[in-house]
Amino acid sequence: MAVSGSTDTSAPVGGTALALDGITCMFAARAGARGGQEGRYTAVENATLSVAPGEFVSVVGPTGCGKSTLLNVAAGLLAPSAGRVAVFGAPLQGLNRRAGYMFQSDALMPWRSALANVTAGLEFRGTARDTAEAQARDWLARVGLAGFEHRYPHQLSGGMKKRVALAQMLILDPQILLMDEPFSALDVQTRQLMENELLELWSANRKSVLFITHDLEEAISLSDRVIVLSAGPATRPIGEFAIDLPRPRDVAEIRMMPRFVELHGSIWHAMKAEVLKGYAQSRQA
């Protein structure tokens, strides 16, 4: 099942939107950290992966394996100890200006209303207030939050906050979307709704997506390609799987398809050993 390059068929004209090449991240070890030498903890070691323009790539791996570290490197929030990041062919310096980032935990400004949170990015760019607000209203409507413009984050449910965060990111029209387990805190039903909405928005305007999750089913139902990471420390990709399920997809229905079950079986087979390893480590710790 492991493939390389064959997924480029779904992508427009060649090249890669995002390329991580031989990324290694070492941290100064905390007390009791495992797997380090000389007081260092290697979270990610020699990881190489790429996302083509318009491609939806998911990264799955056992908990605590350094998935978020990889995403922070791609965003430019974290400088890797070794390795290179290239964005549309150009080496990344500082923050990744062509990427939008959706965080796992709450990242909305609590003192700003939903509308003001969505306009924030445009304000930073110096867009006129009227234009920014009109666009933000449009985006809030697109994520199904028309009429909630003046609510503050604490007045919104978990799913609504995620929608605001989605609109906040998409209003800037980034070419690359980096998503760090964005729906992991939601209940199953809300989560499937959000996944479908994400797919709908994505297929309307295809961006390159790097989607981090620990949920294999989520990864398969959303992606063109799934990358499996090894258990930490020294995480690296150990397998790639092209997901050849037809689009448009409904994340709830697609799980019933025989092909889905088949893919799930083979990816799980590759992941299982790593998950068990990660579990054993977390029990020792």
Added chain:
Amino acid sequence: MRKAGKPDSGARLAFYHALLLGALFALWYALTTPGLVSEEFAKNTAFFFGKPVQVLKVTWEWFAGGKIYPHLGVTLLETLLAFGVGSVLGLGVGLWLALSPTASALADPYIKAMNAMPRVILAPIFAVWFGLGITSKVALGVTLVFFIVFFNVYQGVKEVSPTVLANARMLGASRRQLLRYIYLPSATSWVFSSLHTSVGMAFVGAVVGEYLGSAKGVGYLILQAEGVFDINTVFAGILVLTAFALVLDVVVTKVEARLLVWRPKTAETEAL
């Protein structure tokens, strides 16, 4: 907050509050008037505690005759100035020190020392520096307000969620924009939540300053009355100050509710 579940419990509570106040005044009256207690005892307690009827009479005359207004105005002005200047200074220095580790490390022992120092002792020095006008009272209030605001701003900046910060950076905020859109709102929210304390401190600074040497203000009235053992006037002054502090507190609560609409209240439900 004060709104309780049952519709009548608010009114009932207010009634009990009034009843308690009435009972206290009645007790005060009974202990300072011959009748229930011996004449000797009443004379002594009246000397130390004043007579409620006299106290209320002095208060009434102050307000009816208009004598109190300029004094109250001066005290209010001192309070507001002390609060304003102290807040702005605390906000500025707090932001600066919280965002600059070097400056913070350098200033830390001095900030701690100045905060530990009993500030009231500075009042005579301020009187020498700034004279007996309102400036010396404002200066005393500022030294009290500054530290409350400073520590809250410092805390507010340190407690900015790293995720919110990273998100703003990813949305394209420059360093200057981070200060304006992230650090400042976070810090001011901490300042607003300490509004009761800092306004209270500004008021304390004003009154204590007046009491230690002044030509105007409610503190001055109390000082004058005390000089001639006019205990009734002293108590009238205390009464006026207390009522004034309560009014100030109500205003602050209103302002706070307006400024902190974005903050979650416990078990909030909204009417549709």
